[in-house]
Amino acid sequence: MKKYFFRNLTLITFTLLSSYSMNAQVRQQVSTNYDRNSLSVLMLDAGDPYSVQLSKLMDSLKIPEKYFDNSLNISTVPIRVDRAKIAETDSYRKIVPQEQVFEALKQSKVANLAIANWFDRKEDGSFGVKTLAERGVYNATDNDMLVATASKRGTAGLMDMGMGLVDKSYFIVLDFAEILSMSEQYERDSIPADQRTMNGFQGKVNSYVYKLDFSEPVAARFFQDLWISGESDNKEAKRALFDQTDFPLVYINTFSEAVSSTQLNPGQKGAPAVQRSSEEMLESLMDMAYENSLLKLENTTDEFRVKGMVHDVNPIAVKIGRKEGLKFDQRYFVYENRQDRNGNVYSKRKGVIRSMSVADNRTLADGESEPSLFYQVAGGQIDNMGMFVEQKNASGINLFAGYTEGGLSGGGLRLEILLSPFLYEGFAKSGPAKGMTGWKIYLEGAYGNQEFLYDDGLAKFGFYRGSLGISKEIYLTRNVFLDPFVGYGLEGGSPPEDTGESFDSQFIEIGSRLGINIMHNVQLMPAVNLYAIVKSEYLETKESEPIKITYADQFDGRGGAGLSLGLRFMF
Known part of the structure:
Protein backbone atom coordinates (compact mmCIF):
# COMPACT_ATOMS: atom_id res chain seq x y z
CA MET A 1 0.00 0.00 0.00
CA LYS A 2 2.84 2.38 0.87
CA LYS A 3 4.57 1.73 -2.46
CA TYR A 4 1.46 2.59 -4.48
CA PHE A 5 0.71 5.66 -2.37
CA PHE A 6 4.14 7.26 -2.74
CA ARG A 7 4.27 6.40 -6.45
CA ASN A 8 0.94 8.15 -6.97
CA LEU A 9 2.03 11.08 -4.79
CA THR A 10 5.10 11.61 -7.00
CA LEU A 11 2.96 11.41 -10.15
CA ILE A 12 0.41 13.93 -8.83
CA THR A 13 3.16 16.35 -7.75
CA PHE A 14 4.83 16.17 -11.17
CA THR A 15 1.49 16.73 -12.93
CA LEU A 16 0.70 19.77 -10.77
CA LEU A 17 4.11 21.34 -11.39
CA SER A 18 3.77 20.76 -15.15
CA SER A 19 0.29 22.28 -15.14
CA TYR A 20 1.52 25.28 -13.15
CA SER A 21 4.39 25.81 -15.58
CA MET A 22 2.01 25.75 -18.57
CA ASN A 23 -0.50 28.10 -16.93
CA ALA A 24 2.22 30.53 -15.91
CA GLN A 25 2.86 31.23 -19.61
CA VAL A 26 -0.67 32.63 -20.13
CA ARG A 27 -0.35 36.42 -19.88
CA GLN A 28 -3.43 38.53 -19.29
CA GLN A 29 -4.00 41.95 -17.81
CA VAL A 30 -6.13 42.09 -14.68
CA SER A 31 -8.23 45.22 -14.42
CA THR A 32 -7.49 47.48 -11.46
CA ASN A 33 -10.86 49.24 -11.71
CA TYR A 34 -13.52 48.56 -9.11
CA ASP A 35 -16.76 50.41 -8.41
CA ARG A 36 -19.78 49.40 -6.39
CA ASN A 37 -22.45 47.63 -8.39
CA THR A 301 -17.58 38.16 -13.34
CA ASP A 302 -14.63 40.55 -13.12
CA GLU A 303 -16.80 43.56 -12.21
CA PHE A 304 -17.97 41.79 -9.05
CA ARG A 305 -14.49 41.09 -7.67
CA VAL A 306 -13.16 43.72 -5.27
CA LYS A 307 -9.83 45.32 -6.15
CA GLY A 308 -7.55 47.77 -4.38
CA MET A 309 -3.99 49.07 -4.29
CA VAL A 310 -1.47 47.77 -1.75
CA HIS A 311 -1.29 50.74 0.62
CA ASP A 312 1.46 49.53 2.95
CA VAL A 313 3.56 46.50 3.90
CA ASN A 314 4.72 45.02 7.23
CA PRO A 315 1.89 44.24 7.62
CA ILE A 316 0.27 44.33 4.21
CA ALA A 317 -2.50 46.95 4.22
CA VAL A 318 -5.24 47.62 1.65
CA LYS A 319 -7.92 50.31 1.93
CA ILE A 320 -10.94 48.04 1.62
CA GLY A 321 -13.23 46.76 4.35
CA ARG A 322 -16.83 46.07 5.27
CA LYS A 323 -18.05 48.56 2.65
CA GLU A 324 -16.61 46.20 0.00
CA GLY A 325 -17.91 43.07 1.73
CA LEU A 326 -14.48 41.97 2.99
CA LYS A 327 -14.58 38.97 5.32
CA PHE A 328 -12.02 37.79 7.85
CA ASP A 329 -9.41 35.34 6.48
CA GLN A 330 -10.70 35.97 2.94
CA ARG A 331 -8.31 35.24 0.08
CA TYR A 332 -6.95 37.87 -2.33
CA PHE A 333 -4.36 37.63 -5.10
CA VAL A 334 -1.65 40.30 -5.42
CA TYR A 335 -0.67 41.40 -8.93
CA GLU A 336 1.92 43.61 -10.56
CA ASN A 337 1.51 44.99 -14.08
CA ARG A 338 4.44 44.41 -16.40
CA GLN A 339 5.25 44.98 -20.05
CA ASP A 340 6.58 42.44 -22.54
CA ARG A 341 8.98 43.09 -25.43
CA ASN A 342 6.12 44.06 -27.73
CA GLY A 343 4.80 46.68 -25.34
CA ASN A 344 1.82 44.59 -24.23
CA VAL A 345 0.86 45.07 -20.58
CA TYR A 346 0.15 41.94 -18.56
CA SER A 347 -0.46 41.21 -14.88
CA LYS A 348 1.87 38.89 -13.00
CA ARG A 349 0.67 37.32 -9.78
CA LYS A 350 3.15 38.12 -7.04
CA GLY A 351 1.50 36.52 -4.06
CA VAL A 352 -1.57 35.35 -2.21
CA ILE A 353 -2.78 37.06 0.97
CA ARG A 354 -5.57 36.62 3.52
CA SER A 355 -7.21 39.25 5.69
CA MET A 356 -6.39 39.40 9.40
CA SER A 357 -8.49 42.47 10.15
CA VAL A 358 -11.61 43.95 8.58
CA ALA A 359 -11.83 47.74 8.72
CA ASP A 360 -15.29 49.23 9.20
CA ASN A 361 -15.13 51.80 6.42
CA ARG A 362 -18.88 52.19 5.90
CA THR A 363 -18.59 55.97 5.84
CA LEU A 364 -17.67 58.62 3.29
CA ALA A 365 -13.98 58.62 2.35
CA ASP A 366 -11.98 61.44 3.96
CA GLY A 367 -8.50 60.66 2.64
CA GLU A 368 -7.47 58.92 5.85
CA SER A 369 -9.62 55.79 5.91
CA GLU A 370 -8.45 52.89 8.06
CA PRO A 371 -7.03 50.01 5.96
CA SER A 372 -7.64 46.31 6.49
CA LEU A 373 -4.57 44.21 7.26
CA PHE A 374 -3.46 41.01 5.52
CA TYR A 375 -0.91 38.23 5.97
CA GLN A 376 0.82 36.41 3.13
CA VAL A 377 0.30 32.69 2.47
CA ALA A 378 2.07 32.21 -0.88
CA GLY A 379 4.27 33.89 -3.46
CA GLY A 380 7.18 36.31 -3.48
CA GLN A 381 7.91 39.67 -1.93
CA ILE A 382 5.08 42.22 -2.00
CA ASP A 383 5.55 45.98 -2.06
CA ASN A 384 3.36 49.08 -2.25
CA MET A 385 4.98 50.49 -5.37
CA GLY A 386 2.08 49.80 -7.73
CA MET A 387 0.99 46.31 -6.74
CA PHE A 388 -2.75 45.72 -6.41
CA VAL A 389 -5.06 43.04 -5.03
CA GLU A 390 -8.08 41.24 -6.43
CA GLN A 391 -10.70 39.21 -4.58
CA LYS A 392 -10.37 35.46 -5.23
CA ASN A 393 -12.92 33.56 -3.19
CA ALA A 394 -11.97 30.23 -1.68
CA SER A 395 -14.50 27.74 -0.36
CA GLY A 396 -12.70 27.35 2.97
CA ILE A 397 -12.61 23.58 2.39
CA ASN A 398 -9.34 21.63 2.11
CA LEU A 399 -8.68 17.96 1.41
CA PHE A 400 -5.52 16.17 2.55
CA ALA A 401 -4.47 12.72 1.31
CA GLY A 402 -1.55 11.04 3.04
CA TYR A 403 0.03 7.94 4.53
CA THR A 404 1.13 7.42 8.14
CA GLU A 405 4.03 5.13 9.05
CA GLY A 406 4.21 4.11 12.70
CA GLY A 407 1.67 5.10 15.31
CA LEU A 408 -1.75 4.21 13.87
CA SER A 409 -0.39 3.49 10.41
CA GLY A 410 -2.45 3.60 7.23
CA GLY A 411 -3.52 5.75 4.32
CA GLY A 412 -6.17 8.36 4.92
CA LEU A 413 -8.06 11.49 3.95
CA ARG A 414 -8.58 14.61 6.04
CA LEU A 415 -11.34 17.11 5.32
CA GLU A 416 -10.74 20.60 6.75
CA ILE A 417 -13.24 23.44 7.14
CA LEU A 418 -12.09 26.99 7.91
CA LEU A 419 -13.48 28.31 11.22
CA SER A 420 -11.69 31.66 11.42
CA PRO A 421 -14.40 33.90 9.87
CA PHE A 422 -16.94 32.64 12.41
CA LEU A 423 -14.51 33.11 15.32
CA TYR A 424 -13.77 36.69 14.27
CA GLU A 425 -17.40 37.71 13.88
CA GLY A 426 -18.28 35.98 17.13
CA PHE A 427 -15.52 37.43 19.30
CA ALA A 428 -13.33 40.15 17.75
CA LYS A 429 -15.51 41.79 15.04
CA SER A 430 -12.95 44.56 14.53
CA GLY A 431 -9.23 45.24 14.73
CA PRO A 432 -6.27 42.96 13.93
CA ALA A 433 -6.67 39.35 15.05
CA LYS A 434 -3.72 37.36 13.67
CA GLY A 435 -4.27 34.78 16.40
CA MET A 436 -7.69 33.96 14.94
CA THR A 437 -6.45 33.24 11.41
CA GLY A 438 -6.05 29.74 10.04
CA TRP A 439 -8.23 27.90 12.58
CA LYS A 440 -9.87 24.81 11.10
CA ILE A 441 -12.00 21.90 12.19
CA TYR A 442 -11.07 18.59 10.59
CA LEU A 443 -12.57 15.17 10.04
CA GLU A 444 -10.15 12.37 9.19
CA GLY A 445 -10.66 8.80 8.08
CA ALA A 446 -7.99 6.18 7.42
CA TYR A 447 -7.47 2.50 6.71
CA GLY A 448 -4.41 0.31 7.13
CA ASN A 449 -3.43 -3.31 7.62
CA GLN A 450 -0.69 -4.69 9.80
CA GLU A 451 0.49 -8.15 10.88
CA PHE A 452 0.10 -9.26 14.49
CA LEU A 453 0.07 -12.56 16.38
CA TYR A 454 -3.30 -14.30 16.18
CA ASP A 455 -4.13 -17.94 16.98
CA ASP A 456 -0.45 -18.87 17.38
CA GLY A 457 0.46 -17.35 14.02
CA LEU A 458 0.77 -14.08 12.15
CA ALA A 459 -2.37 -12.56 10.67
CA LYS A 460 -2.91 -9.31 8.79
CA PHE A 461 -5.45 -7.23 10.69
CA GLY A 462 -7.43 -4.46 9.04
CA PHE A 463 -7.77 -1.19 10.95
CA TYR A 464 -10.32 1.55 10.30
CA ARG A 465 -10.06 4.82 12.19
CA GLY A 466 -11.76 8.18 12.23
CA SER A 467 -11.09 11.35 14.19
CA LEU A 468 -12.40 14.85 14.75
CA GLY A 469 -10.20 17.76 15.80
CA ILE A 470 -9.00 21.33 15.36
CA SER A 471 -5.81 22.80 13.91
CA LYS A 472 -4.17 26.21 13.52
CA GLU A 473 -1.85 27.37 10.74
CA ILE A 474 1.20 29.37 11.86
CA TYR A 475 3.21 30.86 8.98
CA LEU A 476 7.00 30.69 9.35
CA THR A 477 7.74 32.20 5.93
CA ARG A 478 5.64 33.25 2.94
CA ASN A 479 5.44 29.67 1.69
CA VAL A 480 6.01 27.50 4.76
CA PHE A 481 3.79 27.05 7.80
CA LEU A 482 3.27 24.85 10.83
CA ASP A 483 -0.13 23.26 11.39
CA PRO A 484 -0.37 21.90 14.96
CA PHE A 485 -3.50 19.88 15.69
CA VAL A 486 -5.32 17.97 18.40
CA GLY A 487 -8.20 15.55 18.00
CA TYR A 488 -10.14 12.63 19.38
CA GLY A 489 -10.87 9.46 17.46
CA LEU A 490 -12.02 5.86 17.25
CA GLU A 491 -10.27 2.86 15.72
CA GLY A 492 -11.60 -0.59 14.99
CA GLY A 493 -9.48 -3.63 14.17
CA SER A 494 -10.53 -7.05 12.90
CA PRO A 495 -8.73 -10.26 11.88
CA PRO A 496 -8.68 -11.31 8.21
CA GLU A 497 -11.23 -14.09 8.71
CA ASP A 498 -14.85 -13.08 9.13
CA THR A 499 -15.09 -14.35 12.71
CA GLY A 500 -17.18 -11.46 14.01
CA GLU A 501 -14.42 -10.44 16.42
CA SER A 502 -13.47 -6.79 16.75
CA PHE A 503 -11.00 -4.73 18.74
CA ASP A 504 -12.21 -1.17 19.36
CA SER A 505 -10.23 1.70 20.81
CA GLN A 506 -10.52 5.40 21.50
CA PHE A 507 -7.53 7.69 21.19
CA ILE A 508 -6.29 11.25 21.48
CA GLU A 509 -4.10 12.49 18.65
CA ILE A 510 -1.75 15.46 18.76
CA GLY A 511 0.92 16.52 16.35
CA SER A 512 2.02 19.07 13.83
CA ARG A 513 2.24 19.17 10.07
CA LEU A 514 4.69 21.24 8.07
CA GLY A 515 3.09 22.86 5.02
CA ILE A 516 5.33 23.59 2.03
CA ASN A 517 3.69 25.31 -0.95
CA ILE A 518 3.94 23.51 -4.28
CA MET A 519 1.33 25.91 -5.65
CA HIS A 520 -0.65 28.53 -3.76
CA ASN A 521 -3.44 25.99 -3.20
CA VAL A 522 -1.44 22.73 -3.02
CA GLN A 523 0.99 21.86 -0.25
CA LEU A 524 3.37 18.99 0.47
CA MET A 525 2.82 18.17 4.14
CA PRO A 526 5.11 15.96 6.24
CA ALA A 527 3.90 15.52 9.82
CA VAL A 528 4.73 14.13 13.24
CA ASN A 529 1.79 12.43 14.96
CA LEU A 530 1.36 11.07 18.47
CA TYR A 531 -1.52 8.71 19.28
CA ALA A 532 -2.44 8.03 22.91
CA ILE A 533 -4.87 5.12 23.40
CA VAL A 534 -7.30 5.98 26.20
CA LYS A 535 -9.75 3.05 26.05
CA SER A 536 -9.80 -0.38 24.39
CA GLU A 537 -12.36 -3.18 24.20
CA TYR A 538 -12.66 -6.64 22.68
CA LEU A 539 -15.93 -8.00 21.29
CA GLU A 540 -16.15 -11.66 20.36
CA THR A 541 -19.33 -10.94 18.39
CA LYS A 542 -21.42 -7.84 17.79
CA GLU A 543 -23.92 -9.01 20.41
CA SER A 544 -21.39 -9.97 23.10
CA GLU A 545 -20.46 -7.82 26.08
CA PRO A 546 -17.28 -5.78 25.53
CA ILE A 547 -14.20 -6.83 27.48
CA LYS A 548 -11.64 -4.22 28.46
CA ILE A 549 -8.16 -4.90 27.11
CA THR A 550 -4.78 -3.22 26.90
CA TYR A 551 -4.27 -2.22 23.27
CA ALA A 552 -0.48 -2.40 23.46
CA ASP A 553 -0.66 -6.01 24.70
CA GLN A 554 -2.92 -7.05 21.84
CA PHE A 555 -1.20 -5.02 19.11
CA ASP A 556 2.38 -4.50 20.15
CA GLY A 557 3.79 -1.28 18.70
CA ARG A 558 0.50 0.10 17.38
CA GLY A 559 -0.02 3.60 18.74
CA GLY A 560 2.53 6.11 19.96
CA ALA A 561 4.54 8.23 17.54
CA GLY A 562 4.22 8.14 13.77
CA LEU A 563 5.33 10.05 10.69
CA SER A 564 3.11 10.93 7.77
CA LEU A 565 3.43 12.50 4.35
CA GLY A 566 0.82 13.71 1.91
CA LEU A 567 -0.65 16.45 -0.26
CA ARG A 568 -3.23 19.04 0.71
CA PHE A 569 -5.56 20.60 -1.86
CA MET A 570 -7.32 23.89 -1.07
CA PHE A 571 -10.59 24.62 -2.85
Missing part, protein backbone atom coordinates in the same frame (compact mmCIF):
# COMPACT_ATOMS: atom_id res chain seq x y z
CA SER A 38 -26.15 47.97 -7.69
CA LEU A 39 -28.44 44.95 -7.43
CA SER A 40 -32.09 44.22 -8.03
CA VAL A 41 -33.42 40.74 -7.20
CA LEU A 42 -36.48 39.36 -8.95
CA MET A 43 -38.31 36.05 -9.30
CA LEU A 44 -39.74 34.53 -12.45
CA ASP A 45 -43.39 33.66 -11.89
CA ALA A 46 -44.51 30.95 -14.31
CA GLY A 47 -47.35 29.76 -12.11
CA ASP A 48 -45.31 26.79 -10.86
CA PRO A 49 -46.14 24.94 -7.63
CA TYR A 50 -45.13 27.05 -4.61
CA SER A 51 -44.78 30.22 -6.75
CA VAL A 52 -47.30 32.05 -4.57
CA GLN A 53 -45.53 31.09 -1.33
CA LEU A 54 -42.09 31.92 -2.75
CA SER A 55 -43.19 35.29 -4.14
CA LYS A 56 -44.38 36.33 -0.67
CA LEU A 57 -40.89 35.59 0.67
CA MET A 58 -39.00 37.73 -1.86
CA ASP A 59 -38.97 40.73 0.47
CA SER A 60 -36.93 38.66 2.96
CA LEU A 61 -33.93 38.69 0.59
CA LYS A 62 -31.46 41.37 1.62
CA ILE A 63 -28.97 43.11 -0.66
CA PRO A 64 -25.45 42.71 0.84
CA GLU A 65 -23.69 45.88 2.00
CA LYS A 66 -21.15 45.38 -0.77
CA TYR A 67 -23.77 46.58 -3.30
CA PHE A 68 -26.13 49.51 -3.71
CA ASP A 69 -29.68 48.36 -3.01
CA ASN A 70 -31.65 49.01 -6.18
CA SER A 71 -34.76 47.10 -5.13
CA LEU A 72 -37.69 47.75 -7.45
CA ASN A 73 -41.36 48.21 -6.63
CA ILE A 74 -41.97 44.76 -8.12
CA SER A 75 -40.45 41.49 -6.93
CA THR A 76 -41.83 39.02 -9.48
CA VAL A 77 -41.76 38.93 -13.28
CA PRO A 78 -44.63 37.05 -14.99
CA ILE A 79 -43.55 34.67 -17.74
CA ARG A 80 -45.27 32.01 -19.85
CA VAL A 81 -43.11 28.89 -19.85
CA ASP A 82 -43.71 25.40 -21.22
CA ARG A 83 -41.70 23.45 -18.65
CA ALA A 84 -42.46 20.11 -20.28
CA LYS A 85 -41.11 21.26 -23.64
CA ILE A 86 -37.96 22.69 -22.06
CA ALA A 87 -37.42 19.41 -20.18
CA GLU A 88 -37.36 17.51 -23.48
CA THR A 89 -34.02 19.12 -24.35
CA ASP A 90 -32.76 20.02 -20.86
CA SER A 91 -34.17 17.48 -18.45
CA TYR A 92 -31.79 18.30 -15.59
CA ARG A 93 -31.42 22.09 -15.43
CA LYS A 94 -34.63 23.10 -17.25
CA ILE A 95 -33.16 26.47 -18.22
CA VAL A 96 -35.54 28.94 -19.83
CA PRO A 97 -33.93 30.45 -22.98
CA GLN A 98 -32.38 33.76 -21.99
CA GLU A 99 -34.18 35.52 -24.87
CA GLN A 100 -37.49 34.52 -23.31
CA VAL A 101 -36.37 35.79 -19.90
CA PHE A 102 -35.18 39.01 -21.55
CA GLU A 103 -38.60 39.51 -23.15
CA ALA A 104 -40.32 39.00 -19.79
CA LEU A 105 -38.04 41.58 -18.16
CA LYS A 106 -38.76 44.00 -21.00
CA GLN A 107 -42.51 43.55 -20.59
CA SER A 108 -42.18 44.29 -16.86
CA LYS A 109 -40.08 47.41 -17.61
CA VAL A 110 -37.44 46.48 -15.03
CA ALA A 111 -34.80 48.65 -16.74
CA ASN A 112 -37.12 51.68 -16.56
CA LEU A 113 -37.80 51.00 -12.89
CA ALA A 114 -34.06 50.83 -12.13
CA ILE A 115 -33.42 54.14 -13.90
CA ALA A 116 -36.36 55.67 -12.02
CA ASN A 117 -34.65 54.62 -8.77
CA TRP A 118 -31.32 56.13 -9.78
CA PHE A 119 -32.86 59.47 -10.77
CA ASP A 120 -35.49 59.78 -8.01
CA ARG A 121 -38.44 59.79 -10.41
CA LYS A 122 -41.54 61.35 -8.85
CA GLU A 123 -45.21 60.72 -9.56
CA ASP A 124 -45.33 63.63 -12.02
CA GLY A 125 -42.48 62.03 -14.01
CA SER A 126 -39.79 64.54 -13.00
CA PHE A 127 -36.29 63.40 -12.08
CA GLY A 128 -33.65 64.39 -9.53
CA VAL A 129 -30.01 63.60 -8.78
CA LYS A 130 -29.98 63.17 -4.99
CA THR A 131 -29.51 59.37 -5.05
CA LEU A 132 -27.01 59.64 -7.91
CA ALA A 133 -24.91 62.20 -6.02
CA GLU A 134 -25.04 60.32 -2.70
CA ARG A 135 -23.93 57.09 -4.32
CA GLY A 136 -21.16 58.82 -6.24
CA VAL A 137 -19.73 60.25 -3.02
CA TYR A 138 -20.13 56.96 -1.10
CA ASN A 139 -18.36 55.05 -3.89
CA ALA A 140 -15.33 57.39 -3.76
CA THR A 141 -12.04 56.07 -2.40
CA ASP A 142 -9.47 57.97 -0.37
CA ASN A 143 -7.52 58.62 -3.56
CA ASP A 144 -10.65 59.98 -5.28
CA MET A 145 -11.21 62.28 -2.30
CA LEU A 146 -7.64 63.61 -2.34
CA VAL A 147 -7.78 64.28 -6.09
CA ALA A 148 -11.17 65.98 -5.78
CA THR A 149 -10.14 68.28 -2.93
CA ALA A 150 -7.14 69.42 -4.98
CA SER A 151 -9.36 70.34 -7.96
CA LYS A 152 -11.27 73.57 -8.55
CA ARG A 153 -14.69 71.97 -8.07
CA GLY A 154 -13.65 70.26 -4.86
CA THR A 155 -15.74 67.38 -3.54
CA ALA A 156 -18.67 68.41 -5.75
CA GLY A 157 -16.86 66.57 -8.54
CA LEU A 158 -17.33 63.30 -6.66
CA MET A 159 -21.08 63.52 -7.23
CA ASP A 160 -20.47 63.22 -10.97
CA MET A 161 -18.96 59.78 -10.36
CA GLY A 162 -22.46 58.52 -9.70
CA MET A 163 -23.24 58.82 -13.41
CA GLY A 164 -20.83 56.00 -14.22
CA LEU A 165 -22.42 53.79 -11.58
CA VAL A 166 -25.81 53.69 -13.34
CA ASP A 167 -24.23 51.47 -16.00
CA LYS A 168 -23.29 49.02 -13.23
CA SER A 169 -26.88 48.08 -12.39
CA TYR A 170 -27.45 44.32 -12.32
CA PHE A 171 -30.55 42.15 -12.09
CA ILE A 172 -30.53 38.66 -10.57
CA VAL A 173 -33.61 36.76 -11.69
CA LEU A 174 -34.36 33.59 -9.70
CA ASP A 175 -36.28 30.81 -11.43
CA PHE A 176 -37.46 28.02 -9.13
CA ALA A 177 -37.76 25.62 -12.03
CA GLU A 178 -38.69 22.52 -10.07
CA ILE A 179 -39.49 22.57 -6.36
CA LEU A 180 -40.94 19.49 -4.70
CA SER A 181 -41.85 18.79 -1.11
CA MET A 182 -40.23 15.67 0.31
CA SER A 183 -43.65 13.98 0.33
CA GLU A 184 -44.05 14.70 -3.38
CA GLN A 185 -40.54 13.46 -4.08
CA TYR A 186 -41.11 10.26 -2.12
CA GLU A 187 -44.29 9.64 -4.11
CA ARG A 188 -42.59 10.37 -7.43
CA ASP A 189 -39.69 8.01 -6.66
CA SER A 190 -41.90 5.33 -5.01
CA ILE A 191 -39.88 5.37 -1.79
CA PRO A 192 -41.08 2.79 0.80
CA ALA A 193 -42.97 4.24 3.75
CA ASP A 194 -40.33 3.21 6.31
CA GLN A 195 -37.67 5.19 4.40
CA ARG A 196 -39.64 8.44 4.28
CA THR A 197 -37.73 10.08 7.11
CA MET A 198 -37.53 13.73 6.01
CA ASN A 199 -39.81 16.67 5.42
CA GLY A 200 -39.07 19.93 3.65
CA PHE A 201 -38.28 20.88 0.06
CA GLN A 202 -35.78 20.08 -2.67
CA GLY A 203 -35.44 21.28 -6.21
CA LYS A 204 -33.55 23.07 -8.95
CA VAL A 205 -33.05 26.81 -9.19
CA ASN A 206 -31.74 28.75 -12.18
CA SER A 207 -30.44 32.29 -11.79
CA TYR A 208 -30.35 34.59 -14.81
CA VAL A 209 -28.16 37.70 -14.59
CA TYR A 210 -28.66 40.81 -16.72
CA LYS A 211 -27.11 44.29 -16.67
CA LEU A 212 -28.64 47.64 -17.51
CA ASP A 213 -27.00 49.21 -20.56
CA PHE A 214 -26.65 52.89 -19.66
CA SER A 215 -23.72 53.58 -21.95
CA GLU A 216 -23.06 57.08 -23.29
CA PRO A 217 -25.48 56.85 -26.26
CA VAL A 218 -28.29 55.59 -24.01
CA ALA A 219 -27.55 58.23 -21.36
CA ALA A 220 -27.44 60.99 -23.99
CA ARG A 221 -30.89 60.06 -25.33
CA PHE A 222 -32.27 59.87 -21.80
CA PHE A 223 -31.14 63.39 -20.92
CA GLN A 224 -32.03 64.92 -24.28
CA ASP A 225 -35.44 63.35 -24.91
CA LEU A 226 -36.76 62.00 -21.60
CA TRP A 227 -35.43 64.17 -18.78
CA ILE A 228 -38.10 66.10 -16.91
CA SER A 229 -37.38 68.82 -14.38
CA GLY A 230 -39.34 71.76 -13.01
CA GLU A 231 -38.67 73.89 -16.10
CA SER A 232 -39.16 71.18 -18.74
CA ASP A 233 -41.53 71.64 -21.64
CA ASN A 234 -43.85 68.87 -22.87
CA LYS A 235 -43.80 67.11 -19.51
CA GLU A 236 -46.71 64.79 -20.25
CA ALA A 237 -45.30 63.78 -23.63
CA LYS A 238 -41.87 63.07 -22.12
CA ARG A 239 -43.44 61.18 -19.25
CA ALA A 240 -45.36 58.95 -21.65
CA LEU A 241 -42.29 58.49 -23.84
CA PHE A 242 -40.20 57.34 -20.85
CA ASP A 243 -42.86 54.78 -19.93
CA GLN A 244 -42.92 53.50 -23.51
CA THR A 245 -39.15 53.32 -23.94
CA ASP A 246 -37.45 49.93 -23.67
CA PHE A 247 -34.05 50.60 -22.16
CA PRO A 248 -31.52 47.96 -23.22
CA LEU A 249 -30.38 45.07 -21.04
CA VAL A 250 -27.23 42.98 -21.48
CA TYR A 251 -27.25 39.25 -20.74
CA ILE A 252 -24.41 38.27 -18.38
CA ASN A 253 -24.74 34.64 -17.27
CA THR A 254 -26.96 31.79 -16.06
CA PHE A 255 -26.27 29.69 -12.97
CA SER A 256 -27.98 26.42 -12.08
CA GLU A 257 -27.89 24.36 -8.93
CA ALA A 258 -29.78 21.90 -6.79
CA VAL A 259 -31.01 23.29 -3.47
CA SER A 260 -32.71 21.75 -0.47
CA SER A 261 -34.08 22.67 2.92
CA THR A 262 -35.07 19.59 4.90
CA GLN A 263 -35.32 18.22 8.42
CA LEU A 264 -35.88 14.83 10.00
CA ASN A 265 -39.47 13.93 10.77
CA PRO A 266 -40.66 13.99 14.40
CA GLY A 267 -39.76 10.73 16.10
CA GLN A 268 -36.66 10.15 13.97
CA LYS A 269 -33.35 9.94 15.79
CA GLY A 270 -31.70 13.36 15.62
CA ALA A 271 -34.90 15.19 14.64
CA PRO A 272 -35.13 18.79 15.92
CA ALA A 273 -37.19 19.27 19.06
CA VAL A 274 -39.07 22.10 17.35
CA GLN A 275 -39.87 21.51 13.70
CA ARG A 276 -39.43 24.41 11.27
CA SER A 277 -42.54 25.44 9.39
CA SER A 278 -42.95 24.98 5.64
CA GLU A 279 -42.61 28.74 5.20
CA GLU A 280 -39.33 28.79 7.13
CA MET A 281 -37.89 25.98 5.03
CA LEU A 282 -38.94 27.63 1.77
CA GLU A 283 -37.31 30.85 2.98
CA SER A 284 -34.12 28.93 3.80
CA LEU A 285 -34.16 27.34 0.33
CA MET A 286 -34.61 30.75 -1.29
CA ASP A 287 -31.76 32.28 0.76
CA MET A 288 -29.47 29.43 -0.26
CA ALA A 289 -30.25 29.89 -3.96
CA TYR A 290 -29.71 33.66 -3.75
CA GLU A 291 -26.44 33.51 -1.79
CA ASN A 292 -24.98 30.84 -4.06
CA SER A 293 -25.87 32.94 -7.10
CA LEU A 294 -24.01 35.92 -5.65
CA LEU A 295 -20.98 33.76 -4.91
CA LYS A 296 -20.91 32.37 -8.45
CA LEU A 297 -21.32 35.88 -9.83
CA GLU A 298 -18.25 37.03 -7.87
CA ASN A 299 -16.25 34.04 -9.06
CA THR A 300 -17.10 34.43 -12.75
